[in-house]
Amino acid sequence: MNTSEVGKQMQGKNTLADIALSRASNNAKGNVIAKDMEAVGIHAWFGKKHVLADVNLNFPAGSVTALIGPSGCGKSTFIRTLNRMHEFIPTAALAGQVMLDGKDIYEAGTDVTKIRLKVGMVFQKPNPFPSMTIGENVLSGLKLAQLKKNNTDELLESCLVRAGLWNEVKDRLNEHGGSLSGGQQQRLCIARALAVEPEVLLMDEPCSALDPGSTLRIEDTISELSQSMTIVIVTHNMQQAARVSDYTAFFLSDGGPGIMVETGETGKIFSAPTDKRTEDYVTGRFG
Amino acid sequence: MGITLTLIPIISIISTVVIKGYKGLHPTLLFKDMALASVNDPIANGGLLHALVGTVIMVFGALLISFPIGVLTALYLTEIKGKFSRPIKFLVQAMSGVPSIVAGLFILSSLVYPITKQLSGLMGSFALSILMIPTIARTAEEMLRLIPNDLREAGVALGSTQWKTVSSVVLPAAKSGLVTAVILGVARIIGETAPLLLVSGGGDSLNLNPTQGAMGSLPYYIWKAFLTGGTDEAFARAWGGMLVLLIFIFILFGLARFLSRSKVN
Numbered sequence: 001m002n003t004s005e006v007g008k009q010m011q012g013k014n015t016l017a018d019i020a021l022s023r024a025s026n027n028a029k030g031n032v033i034a035k036d037m038e039a040v041g042i043h044a045w046f047g048k049k050h051v052l053a054d055v056n057l058n059f060p061a062g063s064v065t066a067l068i069g070p071s072g073c074g075k076s077t078f079i080r081t082l083n084r085m086h087e088f089i090p091t092a093a094l095a096g097q098v099m100l101d102g103k104d105i106y107e108a109g110t111d112v113t114k115i116r117l118k119v120g121m122v123f124q125k126p127n128p129f130p131s132m133t134i135g136e137n138v139l140s141g142l143k144l145a146q147l148k149k150n151n152t153d154e155l156l157e158s159c160l161v162r163a164g165l166w167n168e169v170k171d172r173l174n175e176h177g178g179s180l181s182g183g184q185q186q187r188l189c190i191a192r193a194l195a196v197e198p199e200v201l202l203m204d205e206p207c208s209a210l211d212p213g214s215t216l217r218i219e220d221t222i223s224e225l226s227q228s229m230t231i232v233i234v235t236h237n238m239q240q241a242a243r244v245s246d247y248t249a250f251f252l253s254d255g256g257p258g259i260m261v262e263t264g265e266t267g268k269i270f271s272a273p274t275d276k277r278t279e280d281y282v283t284g285r286f287g
Numbered sequence: 288m289g290i291t292l293t294l295i296p297i298i299s300i301i302s303t304v305v306i307k308g309y310k311g312l313h314p315t316l317l318f319k320d321m322a323l324a325s326v327n328d329p330i331a332n333g334g335l336l337h338a339l340v341g342t343v344i345m346v347f348g349a350l351l352i353s354f355p356i357g358v359l360t361a362l363y364l365t366e367i368k369g370k371f372s373r374p375i376k377f378l379v380q381a382m383s384g385v386p387s388i389v390a391g392l393f394i395l396s397s398l399v400y401p402i403t404k405q406l407s408g409l410m411g412s413f414a415l416s417i418l419m420i421p422t423i424a425r426t427a428e429e430m431l432r433l434i435p436n437d438l439r440e441a442g443v444a445l446g447s448t449q450w451k452t453v454s455s456v457v458l459p460a461a462k463s464g465l466v467t468a469v470i471l472g473v474a475r476i477i478g479e480t481a482p483l484l485l486v487s488g489g490g491d492s493l494n495l496n497p498t499q500g501a502m503g504s505l506p507y508y509i510w511k512a513f514l515t516g517g518t519d520e521a522f523a524r525a526w527g528g529m530l531v532l533l534i535f536i537f538i539l540f541g542l543a544r545f546l547s548r549s550k551v552n
Contacts, residue, residue: 083444085443116444116445116446117446123441127441129442129456130460140445141445144447144455189441
């Protein structure tokens, strides 16, 4: 389903719950090659500060899961534990397991670069590589991970098509990524993440630096990608969570470490949450 | 006001060098050495080919030594952030304060006297690189710190190793900054005279072999013309040498700016 349809439906239905329910009913999954992912008992620390406590969350194959919650509740930290980017920050520590297709990505002896190939990531700020052209940016993952691929032209096109950017850049693949607008740069980053064919795609507030039009384009892209991969998206925008996700998890920190308060189907979280704090948040009483 | 205060000395230096150095120019200046001429001979005798070539060889040699060491030091400080970061940073800062004559004396006592037992261009390059390494390391470090961490994260998140990310993403992004580091490094040493007096000497004839025998340089040529000559011709030679050195530096900087720009776009 694309966003314009969502837009039409939104005219008659105003609440977040309605948007989410209409999305769920329209969502027919295609062939899913995506993999299940499950976080089990995740705790995270920065130095001595305990920032996440005992998060358990399941991401079914081919689903879109939105992580919502006020700033500082640990949702970005959590998403970074799912591809081991958490450990990129000095002083960061972690306990718990992340099962990808039944195997713990933190198991001793696991090659972390292989994990990140399977679990791609799109960041908050668009960050195309400035020294590379648009085309080189898309294929940079192959070079960086030293993968061999034939038909790179085909791959280049298919990644850009899936990221919804092909028509805008097909005549200027040799220009630098910096010549694109912010929204185009972010879709370029999505295309770049797709080129190494991940099974799971993590998106850390991918639209927070973008204007509403670009945001809708990215949401279209997410809907299309969810046919073939498992997507986890952190967002501050509850409308966005309602529009794009199948499941929603609500995170909260009351000064101590962040916890996952409630999770469930997105329609249910926005219409009938079981926890009072979730209800207060999704109805806009705080956050 | 500030601009005037800055401009006056610069304009004064350039105009003095041009006015006085102009007299020292002659058609074969760049094509002859001083092997058959003394500094007091008429201007048209001899030239500074040996000095210009010597400067180019020694500066290039120093660059070959200093650039890898300086950039690797900067990478250690910005990318690896190992436990020796603080002492190394301190050492680099201390090194950038080393007087140039001390760098010359160090090479003289550690390499020239005990090992090679002769002056040479290579020894000059070694002495110059002691002065150049800290400049390149500090500038490269600052330039690498300007590269947003987002790019490193993006590289690593694509399944790259840290080294592959550094070589394919961070260093190319810092290219123009590294060119700046080279310019500043060259600028630091190109006019150095003291260490060269000690370790490379300054023959009057062209020497293309950096491993053997004294090698001339522009600063040495200027120094010698001023010190050993007493005639108008000798002074004209010295000023002419300065003019050539100045023009040489301008060309170098222009080239570096051009290179850094064309690499970015």
